[in-house]
Structures are given as C-alpha cells and as structure tokens.
Amino acid sequence: MSNAIVKKSLLSIAIAGAMGASVLAQADVVIGVAGPHTGAYAAFGEQLWRGAEQAAKDINAAGGINGEMIKLVKADDACEPKQAVAVANRLVDSDDAVGVVGHFCSSSTMPASDIYEEAGVLMVTPASTNPRVTDRGLSNVFRVCGRDDQQGDVAGAYIISELNAKRVAIIHDKDTYGKGLADATKSALNNYGVTEVLYEGLTRGEKDFNALVTKIRSVDAEVVYFGGLHSEAGPLVRQLREQGSKAIFISGDGIVSNEFAAVAGSPEYIDGVLMTFGANPKSYPAGKAVVDNFIKSGYDPEGYTLYSYAAMQVVVEALKNNDLDPIKGADWLKTNSVSTVMGVKDFDSKGDLKVSDYVMYEWDNQGNYAQVN
Amino acid sequence: MDIVLQQLVNGLTLGSVYGLIAIGYTMVYGIIGMINFAHGDVYMVSAYITAIVVALLSFFGIESFPIIIIGTLFITIAITGAYGWAIEQIAYRPLRNSGRLSALISAIGMSLILQNYVQISQGARQQGIPTMLTGAVRFDVGDGFVQITYMKLVILLVAFLGMGTLTYIIQRTKLGRMCRATQQDRKMASILGINTDRVISIVFVIGASMAALAGVLITLDYGAFDFYVGFIIGIKAFTAAVLGGIGSLPGAMLGGIILGVSESLFAGLISSDYKDVFSFSLLVIILIFRPSGLLGKPEVEKV
Numbered sequence: 001m002s003n004a005i006v007k008k009s010l011l012s013i014a015i016a017g018a019m020g021a022s023v024l025a026q027a028d029v030v031i032g033v034a035g036p037h038t039g040a041y042a043a044f045g046e047q048l049w050r051g052a053e054q055a056a057k058d059i060n061a062a063g064g065i066n067g068e069m070i071k072l073v074k075a076d077d078a079c080e081p082k083q084a085v086a087v088a089n090r091l092v093d094s095d096d097a098v099g100v101v102g103h104f105c106s107s108s109t110m111p112a113s114d115i116y117e118e119a120g121v122l123m124v125t126p127a128s129t130n131p132r133v134t135d136r137g138l139s140n141v142f143r144v145c146g147r148d149d150q151q152g153d154v155a156g157a158y159i160i161s162e163l164n165a166k167r168v169a170i171i172h173d174k175d176t177y178g179k180g181l182a183d184a185t186k187s188a189l190n191n192y193g194v195t196e197v198l199y200e201g202l203t204r205g206e207k208d209f210n211a212l213v214t215k216i217r218s219v220d221a222e223v224v225y226f227g228g229l230h231s232e233a234g235p236l237v238r239q240l241r242e243q244g245s246k247a248i249f250i251s252g253d254g255i256v257s258n259e260f261a262a263v264a265g266s267p268e269y270i271d272g273v274l275m276t277f278g279a280n281p282k283s284y285p286a287g288k289a290v291v292d293n294f295i296k297s298g299y300d301p302e303g304y305t306l307y308s309y310a311a312m313q314v315v316v317e318a319l320k321n322n323d324l325d326p327i328k329g330a331d332w333l334k335t336n337s338v339s340t341v342m343g344v345k346d347f348d349s350k351g352d353l354k355v356s357d358y359v360m361y362e363w364d365n366q367g368n369y370a371q372v373n
Numbered sequence: 374m375d376i377v378l379q380q381l382v383n384g385l386t387l388g389s390v391y392g393l394i395a396i397g398y399t400m401v402y403g404i405i406g407m408i409n410f411a412h413g414d415v416y417m418v419s420a421y422i423t424a425i426v427v428a429l430l431s432f433f434g435i436e437s438f439p440i441i442i443i444g445t446l447f448i449t450i451a452i453t454g455a456y457g458w459a460i461e462q463i464a465y466r467p468l469r470n471s472g473r474l475s476a477l478i479s480a481i482g483m484s485l486i487l488q489n490y491v492q493i494s495q496g497a498r499q500q501g502i503p504t505m506l507t508g509a510v511r512f513d514v515g516d517g518f519v520q521i522t523y524m525k526l527v528i529l530l531v532a533f534l535g536m537g538t539l540t541y542i543i544q545r546t547k548l549g550r551m552c553r554a555t556q557q558d559r560k561m562a563s564i565l566g567i568n569t570d571r572v573i574s575i576v577f578v579i580g581a582s583m584a585a586l587a588g589v590l591i592t593l594d595y596g597a598f599d600f601y602v603g604f605i606i607g608i609k610a611f612t613a614a615v616l617g618g619i620g621s622l623p624g625a626m627l628g629g630i631i632l633g634v635s636e637s638l639f640a641g642l643i644s645s646d647y648k649d650v651f652s653f654s655l656l657v658i659i660l661i662f663r664p665s666g667l668l669g670k671p672e673v674e675k676v
Contacts, residue, residue, distance in 0.1 A: 043498050200645045215640070215645065218517075231499050234597055235595050244511065262501030264501070266503055266504045
C-alpha cells in the first residue's frame with residue numbers, strides 16, 4: 001500500500017519534472033491576468049487587461065525577462081468566487097502560469113490566492129483592498145494598492161474634520177470588498193466617537209434601492225457612506241437625489257470608473273460625490289512616458305490601469321532577479337524595492353505596501369473626478 | 374407617517390413592474406404548463422432595445438418626452454414581441470409533445486443564449502441612458518414629505534393601463550376567449566376549431582410585450598442596465614406569479630404588487646439586508662396555507 005503511494009508520487013514527480021522542462025523549453029513566461037473580463041464589472045477587467053497588456057508589450061520590447069518573452073493569459077472570474085477558483089486552477093494546471101496579475105474583487109482574490117500558494121505561483125493584485133487578502137499569512141500574495149482599513153481611516157477623518165458630520169448612514173453591498181470597506185469606515189468613525197445612524201446592506205445586481213433611500217431620508221443622514229462598486233452606487237445616488245435627499249455621498253475606490261456617471265443616468269446626479277482613491281496614479285514622474293503612450297493610443301489610463309501596469313512590473317522584477325522562480329521571487333519582494341510606473345514600491349512581510357497614499361477625490365457635474373485640496 | 378407613505382409609493386411602483394413581468398410567466402404556464410425561464414432575459418433584451426430606440430429618436434432630433442416614451446413603447450413592444458414569438462418557435466414548439474422537463478431545459482438554454490448573445494453583441498459593460506424626465510411632485514405630510522418623481526407616476530399610470538388593457542383583451546374579446554379556451558382544455562379547443570398553435574404563439578407575444586412594457590419603464594427610470602439585469606427581476610417576477618397563483622392573470626398582478634409593497638415596507642421599516650429573505654418567507658407561508666397561490670385554482674386531475 002505505502003509502496004504504491006511512493007511509486008505513484010515518484011511517478012508524479014517525474015511527470016511534473018517533465019512538464020516543468022517543457023515549460024522552460026517553450027521559452028515563454030506565462031503570466032495570468034485575472035479579473036472580471038465579462039459581467040457587470042467588466043469595465044474594471046478592461047482596466048486590468050489594458051495595463052497588464054501594455055506592461056507586457058513594453059517589457060517584451062525591452063528584451064523580456066532574461067531574454068524570455070512574457071505570454072499573457074486572460075482569466076475571467078466575473079467577480080464570482082466560484083469562477084475565480086476555477087480559473088485559478090486552470091491558470092496553474094493547464095496554462096502553467098508562474099505569476100498572476102489579479103484578481104480584482106477581494107471576494108475572488110482570496111479563494112484564488114490559496115490555489116496560487118499551493119502551486120507556488122506569485123500573485124500581485126492591483127486592486128483588492130480587503131485587509132484579509134494579505135492578513136491570512138499567505139507567502140505569495142502582494143498588492144500594489146492600499147488596504148480598506150487605511151481607506152476607511154481617510155474617509156472617517158474626512159467626515160469628522162472636514163464635513164463636521166454627526167449623522168452618518170453606512171451602506172454596503174454585502175460583498176467582501178464592500179462590507180469590509182464599510183466596516184473599516186464604521187470603526188474609524190466609532191473611534192472618533194461618532195456612531196452611525198444607519199448600517200444596512202443592499203443586494204448586488206438590483207437597481208431599485210428606493211426603499212433603502214427612504215430609510216436613509218428617515219434617519220436624516222447628513223452623510224451617506226457606501227462600500228461597494230459603481231454599478232450599485234450610480235442608481236443609489238440617483239435615487240437619493242430623486243427623493244430629495246441632499247446628503248453628501250462618499251464611497252471608496254470601487255466607483256473609480258468613467259461609467260459611474262452613465263450608470264447614475266446623468267453626471268449631474270454625481271456632482272459632489274466624494275471618494276477615496278490612491279493619489280493620482282497618472283501624476284508620478286516615473287510613469288509619465290507610459291501615460292503619454294496610453295493617451296497617444298487613444299486610451300485614458302483611468303482607475304486601475306496603471307496599478308495593473310505596476311503589478312505586472314512587480315511580478316516581472318521578482319521573476320527576473322530570481323531565475324524565474326516565483327517562490328524565491330516572493331521572498332525577494334519582501335526585502336527589495338521595485339521601481340514601477342507609480343514610483344518605488346516597498347512591501348512589508350505580509351505583502352502590503354509599506355506606504356499607502358489614499359486621498360479624497362470629488363466628482364463634478366461633468367462626470368470627471370479631481371483631488372480635493 | 375411620511376416614511377410609510379413613501380415606502381408604499383416605492384413598493385407600488387416596484388410591484389407594478391414585477392406584476393407586468395409576472396404576467397408573462399403566468400400566461401405561459403397557464404397555457405402550456407411550463408415555466409419560461411427565458412422570460413427574465415426577454416425583459417433584459419427589451420431594456421437594450423429601449424436604449425437603442427431612445428438613442429435613434431434623439432438622433433433624429435426628437436426631444437419631447439411624450440413622443441419619446443410613446444415611440445419607444447411601440448417600437449420596443451413590437452420588437453420584443455417578435456423575440457417572444459421567435460423564442461417559442463425555436464425553443465418550445467419542437468418540444469410541444471415531449472415532457473415538461475425537456476421544455477424546461479430548453480428554456481434555461483434559451484436564457485443562456487440570450488444573455489450571451491447580448492453580452493457579445495452589446496458588450497459586457499454597464500450601460501446607461503440619460504435621464505429623460507426630471508422633476509417630482511412633493512407632498513408635505515406632517516413634518517416630513519413624500520416625493521414622487523414624474524417618472525414614477527408615468528410608471529404607475531402606464532403599468533396599470535397595460536394591465537387593464539390586457540385584462541380587457543382576455544375577458545372581453547374573441548382572442549381572449551380563444552386564449553381562455555385553450556388554457557382550459559387544449560385538445561377540446563382545437564377540436565372546436567381554434568388554432569391552438571397560433572394561440573400559444575400569441576400568448577408568448579403578449580407575455581413578451583408586457584415584459585417590454587416593464588423594460589421600457591424601468592430603463593427610462595433607473596437608466597442603468599447590463600446583460601444580466603433580467604436574472605434578479607425575473608426571479609422576483611416568478612415569485613410574484615407563484616404568490617398570486619401561477620396561471621391566474623389577476624393573481625400575477627396582485628402577487629407583483631404584494632411582493633413589491635412588502636419588500637419595500639420590510640426594507641424600509643426593518644432591514645434591507647433581509648428583505649429577500651422576507652419575501653421568500655412570505656411566499657413559503659402563503660404556499661403552506663394556499664398551495665396554489667392566492668388566486669390560483671387547485672389543479673384537478675382530469676380522468
């Protein structure tokens with residue numbers, strides 16, 4: 001019995017070795033770009049893909065990784081945890097990916113990251129901000145964005161000191177990201193001694209939030225904080241205005257999309273909406289050439305595009321300096337800094353950025369956002 | 374007090390839309406005894422057609438809201454009706470004499486086809502159309518107020534007009550008599566000279582038209598939609614149809630309104646996290662005491 005197992009495992013090691021050899025023979029480094037390429041959140045998937053694709057192109061043009069070319073594989077999780085697990089398995093099993101840029105939604109990133117750890121694949125997410133993405137102690141998980149607790153602190157401080165608001169309603173979309181962000185803001189507010197007047201969830205995918213809006217009105221909220229994505233934030237803010245509420249609407253980095261105004265029906269509804277997001281990714285001197293390149297090709301690198309570009313650079317640097325070994329690369333990242341389009345990035349032992357840079361942005365009545373000074 | 378009134382208004386508008394879509398489920402079930410799971414996606418298709426028609430109309434320089442809504446309603450209902458007809462021809466007619474299960478699977482397949490067809494042809498992104506009708510009426514109630522947008526009033530008006538017209542057609546016209554006869558006994562009806570295949574086609578067209586009515590109204594109101602938007606609202610409308618008694622036309626409308634109002638009141642007065650739990654519990658409780666729904670007739674086994 002035990003003999004058989006030994007034989008089997010020897011066989012599987014041999015097979016694995018042979019497969020590994022074949023990967024090396026291909027002289028391609030396969031990197032997965034995982035995110036919602038279809039579905040209601042496909043706009044974010046497009047940002048991820050555009051950034052990663054451009055980064056891979058630029059790196060390949062400059063000679064690739066130690067002479068080997070990057071081959072990107074698009075992995076579509078549609079922001080569904082179940083599908084995320086399926087595509088993660090596909091990436092490690094049949095595509096033999098050594099690195100992954102992604103995923104987008106924290107609820108997808110977490111289950112997928114377990115699979116990558118098991119397979120020894122390096123994962124750098126450009127966008128998953130839930131604290132538990134890195135707090136679970138996985139060795140292979142990194143992110144080039146901030147954490148929701150940092151984001152919540154910024155939002156909480158702004159509500160207290162800039163807006164002087166006492167009556168805050170907190171709404172979330174019951175998803176890992178949205179609820180995590182709402183909870184982070186809630187605890188930041190509670191630390192300032194402000195208790196929220198309302199704390200409720202809405203259902204992702206619905207469009208009618210009138211009942212909730214009426215409830216927000218009934219508690220006389222001065223500020224509505226929403227943890228979630230633009231596809232729900234749009235109808236929510238519109239219905240608030242339609243029912244005559246003038247409460248200030250604040251959300252996080254989940255609404256950073258040029259579609260936000262369209263989903264709300266008209267840019268005038270999102271006039272004055274506030275959101276926390278990393279300091280303008282387009283403003284780093286290191287990324288100027290890349291930004292210009294994007295704009296020349298007719299694409300505005302909005303939202304997470306440059307984050308995705310930077311995530312690809314992090315994966316590539318880690319592989320380049322460690323003979324394409326993702327496990328060694330993950331250890332290397334924890335002690336070395338990487339220069340990216342968004343400046344030099346340092347990671348702590350958990351895989352979080354050592355410095356986060358959340359600031360407050362405001363949308364105007366034309367559907368654009370700018371940093372609040 | 375103002376809050377309860379506002380929630381009632383919210384619930385009525387939501388419920389009337391549920392009711393419109395529920396009509397499609399209930400009529401199809403009544404006439405061929407199958408659940409048309411592609412119906413929610415027919416609604417979704419109508420949302421896209423609405424957006425396209427609105428864009429075309431404004432391209433031709435038509436700005437007045439009454440013309441836009443009437444034009445959009447007519448064109449969208451016509452095209453969506455054609456979809457309903459085609460779906461029946463392609464997916465259900467060939468399976469007319471096989472078991473219910475085959476038709477059900479075919480319906481699920483049709484639903485997937487519609488979603489993916491729209492996703493591929495229109496893109497997976499969230500779509501939005503600009504606000505057409507702004508403004509609201511405001512009533513002061515006590516020290517609060519109830520605010521109803523003009524669009525919500527249009528929804529209520531058009532939805533109830535639609536339901537009223539359909540009730541008239543079914544109860545008073547020759548076509549309605551043919552539908553009811555086919556529903557009661559398809560074989561007997563066909564022996565008496567009714568072209569039951571045509572009646573079934575017409576029922577699918579009616580169901581799709583009602584879904585299109587809802588699609589136009591909701592799309593003009595909320596402005597945002599994507600290829601997946603038919604799923605949740607389809608499930609809700611199906612619940613409404615079962616609640617009211619599947620197969621019964623007034624039941625579907627009543628079920629829709631009960632579901633919409635109870636959902637709004639529960640979300641508004643207790644918790645919006647558990648509003649869906651509440652609506653489905655309500656369904657379970659009603660089905661325990663009235664297994665065939667509020668206005669449904671118990672099924673009699675014909676010997």
